Amino acid sequence: MKNIHQKKLSDETIAQRIRSASESRPPADFVSRVMDGLEPKKLSFWTRVRLWLTEPRSMTFTPVRLIPVVATVAVLLVVGISQFDMLYMPDNGNHPVRFVFRSDAVPASNVAVIGSFNNWQATGAMMQYDRSAGAWVLEMPLPPGNHEYMFLIDGEKFVEDPYAPLGRDDGFGNRNSIIIVDGAYEQAL
Amino acid sequence: MSRLCNWFFPAVVLLSVLLCGGVATAEQVDFEAMAKDAEDCGISSVSVNILETAIHDGKLSGDEAGRLLGHLVEVCSEKLPTVPFEEKMAEGLAKRVAPVAVERVLAAKLEDYRDAKIILTEAGKGDDPSLLVIAGEGLSNGVSTSELQAFASARGENDEKEFLVGMEMLCLLRQAGFDAALVNDTLDTGFESGSLSPDWRYFIRVALVARERGVDNASIMKAARQVLASGGVPGDVSIRLGFTSRNIGRRVN
Numbered sequence: 310m311k312n313i314h315q316k317k318l319s320d321e322t323i324a325q326r327i328r329s330a331s332e333s334r335p336p337a338d339f340v341s342r343v344m345d346g347l348e349p350k351k352l353s354f355w356t357r358v359r360l361w362l363t364e365p366r367s368m369t370f371t372p373v374r375l376i377p378v379v380a381t382v383a384v385l386l387v388v389g390i391s392q393f394d395m396l397y398m399p400d401n402g403n404h405p406v407r408f409v410f411r412s413d414a415v416p417a418s419n420v421a422v423i424g425s426f427n428n429w430q431a432t433g434a435m436m437q438y439d440r441s442a443g444a445w446v447l448e449m450p451l452p453p454g455n456h457e458y459m460f461l462i463d464g465e466k467f468v469e470d471p472y473a474p475l476g477r478d479d480g481f482g483n484r485n486s487i488i489i490v491d492g493a494y495e496q497a498l
Numbered sequence: 499m500s501r502l503c504n505w506f507f508p509a510v511v512l513l514s515v516l517l518c519g520g521v522a523t524a525e526q527v528d529f530e531a532m533a534k535d536a537e538d539c540g541i542s543s544v545s546v547n548i549l550e551t552a553i554h555d556g557k558l559s560g561d562e563a564g565r566l567l568g569h570l571v572e573v574c575s576e577k578l579p580t581v582p583f584e585e586k587m588a589e590g591l592a593k594r595v596a597p598v599a600v601e602r603v604l605a606a607k608l609e610d611y612r613d614a615k616i617i618l619t620e621a622g623k624g625d626d627p628s629l630l631v632i633a634g635e636g637l638s639n640g641v642s643t644s645e646l647q648a649f650a651s652a653r654g655e656n657d658e659k660e661f662l663v664g665m666e667m668l669c670l671l672r673q674a675g676f677d678a679a680l681v682n683d684t685l686d687t688g689f690e691s692g693s694l695s696p697d698w699r700y701f702i703r704v705a706l707v708a709r710e711r712g713v714d715n716a717s718i719m720k721a722a723r724q725v726l727a728s729g730g731v732p733g734d735v736s737i738r739l740g741f742t743s744r745n746i747g748r749r750v751n
Contacts, residue, residue: 425585425589428548428585428592429588429589429593455670467593474709474710475674478639483593489702491700
């Protein structure tokens with residue numbers, strides 16, 4: 310009991326002494342010594358990326374410095390648009406033509422378009438089945454003029470395009486379909 | 499006897515193999531020589547490759563390939579355009595047509611091109627390969643010699659470009675079954691008005707789509723005559739026929 314009381318007194322005395330102690334400033338290098346003593350926390354790569362992306366930043370610029378940036382972006386846009394045009398517009402006078410084969414009447418597991426434009430070879434002329442349209446479809450660039458073609462079903466059966474407005478006897482007992490591709494002038498109907 | 503059989507039959511088999519191999523090699527050598535001559539003449543290496551591949555795959559013998567190549571060389575040596583013949587040969591082989599049948603078609607086509615050249619030469623237009631192809635293909639696909647001859651002699655004096663456009667229109671419209679009188683009337687209007695611009699090479703598209711949509715041939719050609727008389731282009735024919743503007747460049751069935 311006595312011991313406990315003595316300890317209690319002792320604690321109070323200590324607390325009082327601390328309270329009454331004169332305040333002194335920590336040494337100048339106290340913070341840096343403490344921080345140096347801490348093991349640095351390693352952030353993962355993704356955390357650093359997330360922090361970099363999510364941390365708010367402020368940018369300062371002057372209109373004069375902005376001019377080259379705007380000019381560069383404009384040039385890139387113009388070049389990009391012209392490249393896009395080259396991809397989707399006629400190349401070397403060729404025009405994109407869409408072949409469609411509906412397989413309602415002729416079941417098929419693969420279909421190719423063969424014609425005068427590809428030496429009647431199926432290589433590179435396989436059609437893709439479009440489920441939503443229920444048809445085999447292939448788009449390819451063709452030069453202006455008249456082109457004869459047929460559908461090659463499963464690598465064996467030659468089928469005329471039933472929707473082609475013009476056909477021609479091939480001299481071998483079949484009938485080729487004909488597609489007429491316009492010149493630079495796109496007709497409309 | 500049994501000993502004789504033991505060496506006799508293998509010997510016969512070996513001899514046969516050697517003989518066949520020798521013949522095949524000889525054919526191959528002949529074809530290679532022909533192929534070089536053909537390429538020197540102007541036959542494309544693509545056609546030669548097609549034949550070589552067919553020999554390699556066993557689809558053609560060297561002799562058959564040589565005969566097919568011979569047809570192309572004949573076309574070339576007569577200074578006729580070879581591309582339509584090369585395409586026809588490739589088509590026949592791709593469709594697995596018997597080589598003899600392909601030869602027959604090539605020979606018939608050559609006759610048509612010879613006739614076309616005579617007709618064009620008489621009209622003073624024999625040197626233009628584009629015209630030769632249009633006329634030759636026209637004859638190959640059912641346009642009569644007399645019809646082509648009549649057109650060439652009547653329009654031989656006209657401008658080269660107009661002549662080409664007119665001949666292509668004649669050949670394609672006739673192949674599509676348009677009446678000869680209707681076609682000739684339309685062409686006459688075009689020549690007289692001087693409005694047969696290159697755009698009219700593709701008039702057949704407008705005509706075929708209009709017909710597909712139920713317009714009769716006479717109405718289509720009447721509209722074409724009216725447009726030609728006013729110096730218009732094929733797109734104006736569709737407007738005159740009452741169609742709304744719609745791209746027919748991409749086919750959607």
